Amino acid sequence: MSRYLDPPLHDVRDVVTRALAEDLTPLGDLSATLLPSYASASATFVARDAGIVAGAACALEVFRQVDETLEVTWIQPDGSLIPGMTPLGSVSGSLESILIAERTALNFLMYLSGIATNTGRYVDAATGPAKVWDTRKTTPGLRSLEKAAVRAGGARNHRGNLSDWIMLKDNHLMGMSITEGVALARDRWPGRTIHVEADRLEQALEATAAGADAVLLDNMTPEELRVAVAKVSEAVGAGRRPLLEASGGIDLTTIDAVSHTGVDMISTSKLSFGAPTLDIGLDIQSRAGA
Numbered sequence: 001m002s003r004y005l006d007p008p009l010h011d012v013r014d015v016v017t018r019a020l021a022e023d024l025t026p027l028g029d030l031s032a033t034l035l036p037s038y039a040s041a042s043a044t045f046v047a048r049d050a051g052i053v054a055g056a057a058c059a060l061e062v063f064r065q066v067d068e069t070l071e072v073t074w075i076q077p078d079g080s081l082i083p084g085m086t087p088l089g090s091v092s093g094s095l096e097s098i099l100i101a102e103r104t105a106l107n108f109l110m111y112l113s114g115i116a117t118n119t120g121r122y123v124d125a126a127t128g129p130a131k132v133w134d135t136r137k138t139t140p141g142l143r144s145l146e147k148a149a150v151r152a153g154g155a156r157n158h159r160g161n162l163s164d165w166i167m168l169k170d171n172h173l174m175g176m177s178i179t180e181g182v183a184l185a186r187d188r189w190p191g192r193t194i195h196v197e198a199d200r201l202e203q204a205l206e207a208t209a210a211g212a213d214a215v216l217l218d219n220m221t222p223e224e225l226r227v228a229v230a231k232v233s234e235a236v237g238a239g240r241r242p243l244l245e246a247s248g249g250i251d252l253t254t255i256d257a258v259s260h261t262g263v264d265m266i267s268t269s270k271l272s273f274g275a276p277t278l279d280i281g282l283d284i285q286s287r288a289g290a
Contacts, residue, residue, distance in 0.1 A: 057078070114278045
């Protein structure tokens with residue numbers, strides 16, 4: 001089975017460890033310790049609203065770290081488009097352990113499913129051929145999880161960190177031209193993608209002539225984007241055209257028009273920033289004799 005939608009396992013384990021420490025330091029769940037040791041239960045995760053699932057790996061890891069004897073069954077993997085009141089999975093075993101893990105697991109599920117669901121709205125709104133991708137504007141410490149949620153929502157990932165590839169923005173080009181910046185980047189990091197930000201057509205054409213691999217067309221209107229795509233394509237002729245990205249001012253009211261301008265990618269931080277959580281609950285039923 002493909003792991004394309006999965007976040008890195010080491011990040012899942014690390015962030016869950018930190019989340020549980022935040023909830024359980026220094027003395028653990030005082031309320032749950034009041035339960036008799038023999039109390040057991042079964043519980044079902046239920047999405048109250050329609051949406052796209054993400055964060056299953058984190059939820060499962062929470063239960064594993066709290067109590068490895070808990071039996072967890074998951075039926076709606078990340079990327080599943082679900083209607084409201086859909087069961088996502090179940091857990092059974094010690095009631096104390098289930099209650100200790102409940103809120104942390106739900107926090108991950110609700111937050112990451114919210115990002116996936118919001119991303120799906122943007123992907124659906126962009127009816128043109130351009131693909132939607134995210135940005136590096138993420139919650140510190142949660143980037144790989146948020147980017148996995150973006151993939152679950154049907155969009156693509158921009159660079160993951162500052163080492164992934166070279167991106168020359170206006171502040172990087174103080175004291176040197178785009179042409180000089182691309183040449184220096186190509187010399188020092190020959191195996192890296194070189195991405196140049198341009199807020200004017202002349203800059204996009206200079207970046208293209210300099211051999212940039214990708215050009216970010218920043219804060220341009222749909223008409224300006226169409227002109228830029230045509231001029232860059234004309235400049236390269238039969239050669240390889242750089243990847244063209246539209247960014248700035250992208251929201252659900254503007255993304256469709258941009259998706260029809262000929263750009264290859266559309267980036268927006270709104271996929272994750274400000275995404276509402278998906279309402280998910282854990283319905284617990286005690287077992288006989290609990």
